[in-house]
Amino acid sequence: MCRWAAYSGEPIYLEHIVSSQTHSLIEQSHHATEAKTSTNGDGFGIAWYGDRPEPGLFRDILPAWSDCNLKSLARQIRSGLFLAHVRAATGGGTRRDNCHPFVHGRWSFMHNGQVSGFERLRRPLEALLCDRLYSARVGTTDSELLFLLALHFGLDRDPVAAIETMLKHVETEADRLGFETVIRFTAAFSDGARLYAVRYASDRKAPTLYSAPLGRGHCLVSEPLNDDRDAWVAIPDGSVVLIEGHEIAVQPFGGWAIERRVPELQLVAK
Amino acid sequence: MCRWAAYSGEPIYLEHIVSSQTHSLIEQSHHATEAKTSTNGDGFGIAWYGDRPEPGLFRDILPAWSDCNLKSLARQIRSGLFLAHVRAATGGGTRRDNCHPFVHGRWSFMHNGQVSGFERLRRPLEALLCDRLYSARVGTTDSELLFLLALHFGLDRDPVAAIETMLKHVETEADRLGFETVIRFTAAFSDGARLYAVRYASDRKAPTLYSAPLGRGHCLVSEPLNDDRDAWVAIPDGSVVLIEGHEIAVQPFGGWAIERRVPELQLVAK
Amino acid sequence: MCRWAAYSGEPIYLEHIVSSQTHSLIEQSHHATEAKTSTNGDGFGIAWYGDRPEPGLFRDILPAWSDCNLKSLARQIRSGLFLAHVRAATGGGTRRDNCHPFVHGRWSFMHNGQVSGFERLRRPLEALLCDRLYSARVGTTDSELLFLLALHFGLDRDPVAAIETMLKHVETEADRLGFETVIRFTAAFSDGARLYAVRYASDRKAPTLYSAPLGRGHCLVSEPLNDDRDAWVAIPDGSVVLIEGHEIAVQPFGGWAIERRVPELQLVAK
Amino acid sequence: MCRWAAYSGEPIYLEHIVSSQTHSLIEQSHHATEAKTSTNGDGFGIAWYGDRPEPGLFRDILPAWSDCNLKSLARQIRSGLFLAHVRAATGGGTRRDNCHPFVHGRWSFMHNGQVSGFERLRRPLEALLCDRLYSARVGTTDSELLFLLALHFGLDRDPVAAIETMLKHVETEADRLGFETVIRFTAAFSDGARLYAVRYASDRKAPTLYSAPLGRGHCLVSEPLNDDRDAWVAIPDGSVVLIEGHEIAVQPFGGWAIERRVPELQLVAK
Numbered sequence A, B, C, D: 001m002c003r004w005a006a007y008s009g010e011p012i013y014l015e016h017i018v019s020s021q022t023h024s025l026i027e028q029s030h031h032a033t034e035a036k037t038s039t040n041g042d043g044f045g046i047a048w049y050g051d052r053p054e055p056g057l058f059r060d061i062l063p064a065w066s067d068c069n070l071k072s073l074a075r076q077i078r079s080g081l082f083l084a085h086v087r088a089a090t091g092g093g094t095r096r097d098n099c100h101p102f103v104h105g106r107w108s109f110m111h112n113g114q115v116s117g118f119e120r121l122r123r124p125l126e127a128l129l130c131d132r133l134y135s136a137r138v139g140t141t142d143s144e145l146l147f148l149l150a151l152h153f154g155l156d157r158d159p160v161a162a163i164e165t166m167l168k169h170v171e172t173e174a175d176r177l178g179f180e181t182v183i184r185f186t187a188a189f190s191d192g193a194r195l196y197a198v199r200y201a202s203d204r205k206a207p208t209l210y211s212a213p214l215g216r217g218h219c220l221v222s223e224p225l226n227d228d229r230d231a232w233v234a235i236p237d238g239s240v241v242l243i244e245g246h247e248i249a250v251q252p253f254g255g256w257a258i259e260r261r262v263p264e265l266q267l268v269a270k
Helices: A025-031 A068-076 A118-128 A131-136 A142-152 A159-177 A255-269 B025-031 B068-076 B118-128 B131-136 B142-152 B159-177 B255-269 C025-031 C068-076 C118-128 C131-136 C142-152 C159-177 C255-269 D025-031 D068-076 D118-128 D131-136 D142-152 D159-177 D255-269
Strands: A003-013 A044-048 A056-060 A078-086 A102-104 A107-115 A183-190 A195-201 A210-214 A217-221 A239-244 A247-252 B003-013 B044-048 B056-060 B078-086 B102-104 B107-115 B183-190 B195-201 B210-214 B217-221 B239-244 B247-252 C003-013 C044-048 C056-060 C078-086 C102-104 C107-115 C183-190 C195-201 C210-214 C217-221 C239-244 C247-252 D003-013 D044-048 D056-060 D078-086 D102-104 D107-115 D183-190 D195-201 D210-214 D217-221 D239-244 D247-252
Touching: A003 A025, A003 A068, A003 A107, A003 A183, A003 A195, A003 A210, A003 A239, A025 A078, A044 A068, A044 A107, A056 A068, A056 D068, A068 D056, A078 A107, A078 A183, A102 A142, A107 A118, A107 A142, A118 A142, A118 A159, A118 C131, A131 A142, A131 C118, A142 A159, A142 A183, A159 A183, A159 A195, A159 A239, A195 A217, A217 A239, B003 B025, B003 B068, B003 B107, B003 B183, B003 B195, B003 B210, B003 B239, B025 B078, B044 B068, B044 B107, B056 B068, B056 C068, B068 C056, B078 B107, B078 B183, B102 B142, B107 B118, B107 B142, B118 B142, B118 B159, B118 D131, B131 B142, B131 D118, B142 B159, B142 B183, B159 B183, B159 B195, B159 B239, B195 B217, B217 B239, C003 C025, C003 C068, C003 C107, C003 C183, C003 C195, C003 C210, C003 C239, C025 C078, C044 C068, C044 C107, C056 C068, C078 C107, C078 C183, C102 C142, C107 C118, C107 C142, C118 C142, C118 C159, C131 C142, C142 C159, C142 C183, C159 C183, C159 C195, C159 C239, C195 C217, C217 C239, D003 D025, D003 D068, D003 D107, D003 D183, D003 D195, D003 D210, D003 D239, D025 D078, D044 D068, D044 D107, D056 D068, D078 D107, D078 D183, D102 D142, D107 D118, D107 D142, D118 D142, D118 D159, D131 D142, D142 D159, D142 D183, D159 D183, D159 D195, D159 D239, D195 D217, D217 D239
Parallel strands: none
Antiparallel strands: A003 A078, A003 A217, A044 A056, A044 A078, A102 A107, A107 A183, A183 A195, A195 A239, A210 A217, A239 A247, B003 B078, B003 B217, B044 B056, B044 B078, B102 B107, B107 B183, B183 B195, B195 B239, B210 B217, B239 B247, C003 C078, C003 C217, C044 C056, C044 C078, C102 C107, C107 C183, C183 C195, C195 C239, C210 C217, C239 C247, D003 D078, D003 D217, D044 D056, D044 D078, D102 D107, D107 D183, D183 D195, D195 D239, D210 D217, D239 D247
């Protein structure tokens, strides 16, 4: 389980999310309160959009709480759209290539969650990628692979549908191999224009996701950045959030999973 | 607050302390149970004596739990006398020079504790060092400086007296500057022949120290390496432990501090 | 182009190869003389056999010349069979997983050379691996993949034949994709009992390989470790070297390549 | 010997100096042409002024040529005043604290050169610092100490005079210890408003310094960033350069040294 935070709105210094709040992301790297593991010390990363079409990317393997570069960059860099992540590794060594966010062209992506049985799914899922995206695979995490698969399934054309198709393919691939994978997936991603977040789990235990206004913009986080509990809205499991300019919209996501769960629900009902 | 473990006896693989027990040092780097902070993720180090007069030294800045080099070395290296440490920084950046153990000639040293007001004491204490030891100062921690001061005060001639003199000098220096420093000091050190440990605090809140037999030797630790509670003897505050060959001895340490505390004790008695 | 050195014989300290000679491997990391690039600053690694069936492995991403851990370990560790490598990256980022030697079970492997067109060959070659070896692929270098392919083709049963089959498969795969790959391959590998080295190139420009006695053993290197030129024997292109105990044998390797080259040779002869 | 480059003028992307030119600083980290050592692989750093009074600081210990964070930051960050440095260590371990630029408050400083006999001078020079600056000393290089001494001698009030006083004190301190130190000092420093550079050596062998217009600004470098030799003006030994807005001025520096050299010059003249 990892912790992340993302922002879209009028440009602000990254430190507003990364380091200066009571439960800033750096603070969460040491003492997360809503995560399965309170320590998220296996590296960190930030991706931010500035004047270039593609985002800037800064990732490193030290715990976020002890990296002086991160503090200085967060204090200097202002952006109207950025993603920030602190990692608690569930698989994949501690190295920069395995740190979130992942970036490909103008897209950035970060993730909190896991795919059970990933070690069996890795190969058949990598086999789905086209050659160009296969070459772009440099790490060993499930998260990087989910991102590349989303790109494969059309992130550029229809982002939400691409994520949906990608998740379905993972579930189908597990079915084909004879087991039911549990996917827990709370992710944020952006093309530099819009910020998206999805909260989904095949077992209805999706990692938390909250939203709050921040200055003239919106903030999406794994857990609140401060104790002003009134400000933070819990995004329900099975949702997609879209932020563009000052507009924020929350829509249902993952209808197919409810269908999948029907037999189980009936069983429970009896 | 850090966590450490040391061993003296028949040669064993370092992994017996570092990685293979229920509460091994690597486990403690993530989930220490008797420390003020449960995470000790600011680097680690091992110093071990082999065929050379001086110890081997391996230190790095990643959390111990994620360093594959540490796991491989602990599995390969056998030693009859070694020190191992995982760090939770209280001061001094996360860099190799600030990781314990510290080594000078044939001496190694590691420490758990702190010196209150150290930022004021640093300069006058560094001024006490002879030129040779001043040159050897490469980090910024209180622990490295306490080690160099102990060398200055005769660690080579009379180790226990040198540690005592060093601690007294720190207290005296604070007195001279007009404040009372609180020293908490649970340290292990060795010249390659004997293993020493001191548990001392000027406020009687010294970090814990335990001893247990391990194979054909003895083990000294910040907190027990397993749940066999019967095996672990708590070493009392105000003690020095000496291990040589199969012999272990525990003696009182820090009598001067009791004197310093007399007024307070009388007050309590009334 | 990288630099490497390997030893088999009576146990010696690793520093005899790594740090204490005029042109030690650490020296070569800064000033290689027979390599295309004089700087080999993209990480380093050592694999050594001790009491365990599998080798110890220590790799890191700093230049070898500035890593104090490497110096201390080379001074402390004694082994009768070890491999050491300094890297000049031709592809694959600077990270531990991309540093040589690579280790799998009791096997270790390191390599100097390259495979032209590797970016096109990577995917079809990875597809050849069985599931178990596919899972073991954690880096992005050609070298790690060649090692895993050699394991796939029977390194455990017949090491020299496995390397031969592996190299042939790489060439065949390129043929199938419609281009002729140039393979330059000077590698050392071991199962802990024997030390092997192969010098091979599909274009007869194989990276150099030398052998010399060292103490009561033999040393194989990319370039001589000292100026005693009489001691160093250049191993011809198209050779395999086998060292076991005090015995060293050199045999022809890569006969198939000569066949492949026949048209070219004829052309030359005219 | 290190390599550095600095810029003052209309804001430009850092990559114009760091990575995109023929002999960019990253290229120089691998293949410097006018330095004593062609490899500058012992870390790097950038300090840039943006909206904050104090500069941003990003330093790391990998060779500049292999650090992907540096490339991304140089591509994203625009600044009207920045310093960039690649290090070839002459003393002081490879760690972030020893990488240039050094920053204190709104001041930044970087250096190419050395102070002979520094190991003897370190302690008496550190003793000159006031307590506040002594506490700010966290590394072990001569360069960081020269910077702190310059601050001590009034960098804030009269920057050029402070550098002069600092250099004189180093020479005087060596005299007092009974030896003549050779200082070679080509440094750039800034308070965020002006960019300064000094080229000085007590033996008239100061490291090179060049100036050239770049866009709507000026660039100061250890060696030219491209082959347009006409554009680059060699700044003479014994100079100070001041850049503010579009103005650049070069003035004599280090008159006292010429005096010191008189006996030697006379000797030569006879």
